[in-house]
Amino acid sequence: MGSTTNAEPAPYWNPYAAGFALGLVLLATYVLFGWGLGSSSAPTRLAVAAMDVVAPAYTEAHGYWGAYVAGGENPLQDWMVFEVIGVFFGGIVGAYSSGRMQMSPAVDKGPRIGSGTRLTAAFAGGIILGFAARLARGCTSGQALTGGAVLAVGSWAFMLAVFAGAYATAPFIRRLWR
């Protein structure tokens, strides 16, 4: 664990009050734009932008990536990318102001594993997340939260599936966390 700014970080927000606040941010997004919040499409766009630099012809002709770069469009010039940049800075300000900021790089892990195992698991889990978010056309933000709030049937099915998948996995990977 790295050192924090204060010895005693501030307590977390009450979950219901935090949810109410998050709901107001989501509502404001819908009122202003007619769409909601998201997360996973920003890393996807970053990946497509990288692919477009490495293999432009292949990326443009690609059945999935092609639409992101059609007509010479910059995949990073997108509302969701700006929004996720905002998320990053919101996280920094929140962590810093509450004394939860890790001033030197930290690893959050279970007591029975080393940092190497934790980081490997984080990367492996990330791969599954990235793949799954594209398959489902969104993640916990863009589908579950955002689609859930507008009562989209597929988003609710997705949300239940996320909880089912995580609960089914947790007992098998206790060593990572407990």
Place this chain on the structure above:
Amino acid sequence: MTPFYAFDAFDYTTAMVLGTILGFFFGLVLEGSGFGKAENLINQFYGDDMRVFKVMFSAIVTAMVGMGILGGVGLMDLSAVSIPVTYLWPQIVGGLLLGVGFAVSGYCPGTAVVATGTGYVDGVMTLAGILAGSVAFGFVYPALEGFYVSGEMGNLQLTELMGLPWPVMALIVTLVAIGCFFGAEYVERWLAVRRDHAPPPEAPAVRNASLGAMVALALLGVLSLAVPTTTEAVAERDIDTIDALTLAQQIVEQPTEVYIVDLRSAEACVAERIQGALCLTEEDPDAAFLADMPATRTLVLYGEGDLVGVPASAQQYAGAVFALEGGYASFTQAVLEAPTPPANPTPEAVATYRLTSELHGYFTGTASKAPPIQARPKAVERKVKKGGGC
């Protein structure tokens, strides 16, 4: 009328700035909820602290109820809100997989961004994995293409499925969520005793105030159904649509038979508009003048894209009213951009091409002779539906 962006209330740059600000608050709340640290997320799946569930469902309920109220009193056009399209099977399989990734990495994509900002290397590694996983999906996509579009149900909402208006559905979801919150707290306490550790801190006063506010707003939403709205009045008259080519021909052949009104912002209209179109003015942004215009011509209205609604004054126009299909964007594409020769020169395609070439010449002043048609192999086009959301 909201959503503002759908009604051209601000431009692209403003939209990006506002998006960054909204994201900032999104990140701030996620961090405050404790979601910048994997432990607080993973606790959900061992039953020790269910704040993921509590925060997420409180947020869903709040936004859902809020939109129900705004729609009910006519401040928000719920039909202009984007509803994620349901593709049931990839969403269920994707959801299950995302749950696996969530439990293994300890984060979901949004919280991994917050964890990175907080200084957790495991958050950085999760983000790196997400990048790799996105690339992997692209490589596997050709094999998954069929599955990716399976179980398509359009913009299906629970309201349609249950045959209930939005605010009523919102009230039901609110009450179910609150029942689940108390259930979750019960499980937390029960497991805490069994596992001999302290249950997560409770703040009944804050909880009751938050949940009370949600129920009160949900009830207000149901009451708002009784409020007569102008949206309903607008819906009474069906507005027919006219396509860009037909309108262009009309302008060329009988310009004095139509009034064309540009409903975009005055600024956009002054910069460029369809030939002969009237712009809105600062004094009359809702086009009230339409109600008093003599019904001697056909009225054609257009926005940037398809119109989501027409001004109340247009409802009162005594003559025929048409909305331009696809709006100014469609007109630009159909007439103002140089047409390309048809790849597959059937007589119909060639006739359309000749017509668009002529119209293009007329409206752009180039009036060039149509280039000869070249037979080209038919391009294989594949349209990919992108997930708008996350």
